[in-house]
Amino acid sequence: MTTDAYFSELADALRAAGVPEAQTSSTVEDLRAHLAETGTAPEEEFGPAASFAARLGGLAPEPAEPDDRAESWTWTADLFNDRRMLAVHGAQGWEVESLDALGRFVCRRAPGVALTWEYRREVIKGGGRTRALGELEPEGWELCGEWLVYGYFKRPRAASAGPAGNLASPPARPHGWLFLSRRGKVALAIWAVAALALLGASLTGLGLPGYAIALFGVGWAASATYTARLETGKGYVQQGRRHP
Incomplete structure (x- = not known):
């Protein structure tokens, strides 16, 4: 099948599937341009025109007026x-x-x-x-x-x-x-502790209490991260045991 015949069959199949004419023409033009770059035959690149149209056509037509019920x-x-x-x-x-x-x-x-x-x-x-x-x-x-x-x-x-x-x-x-994932929750907790540490440091003029709060926050964040990694590793081991 020639390239023109292939795209003619594809366009007819898209129209039959209810794809608007403007979208059909745009799709065919884009596919022609793609083939011009790859240098391959349409059937080799996309498969038979009818089955390719079935994968493309009528699945996501251009939106009409907004549906108030959506x-x-x-x-x-x-x-x-x-x-x-x-x-x-x-x-x-x-x-x-x-x-x-x-x-x-x-x-x-x-x-x-x-x-x-x-x-x-x-x-x-x-x-x-x-x-x-x-x-x-x-x-x-x-x-x-x-x-x-x-x-x-x-x-x-x-x-x-x-x-x-x-x-x-x-x-x-x-x-x-x-x-949030487990890692996302840990990251959020670290951010919250860091924010509290900075707030404490600013309220105390970064004196001894401020440093103590900041160090406590960093230590807690490191501990939480390490614990989460252990729990994740434990989960992988248990999953591997269940699914040998």
């Missing part, structure tokens, strides 16, 4: 726990629309049968952005937010799981909004 939710996690919680909440139908100025995930969930979502985090600073976009966009990944040096990408799970990626009965919205 749920909204904002939450956050530390960098040790964000990918795990994104997987959990994505499986519950929560779509990340953006990250706000505080690094919180701003999410929505459509009413009725919701799509489930999969996420990944990539380093995008420097040349990482071009590399990540070039590798992930042809596979249906979309950049949905940035924080520090990281970029977060989303994709409807139906792109890899088919109809199983839909969620007929979404669970209730979680009550919490802060999801």
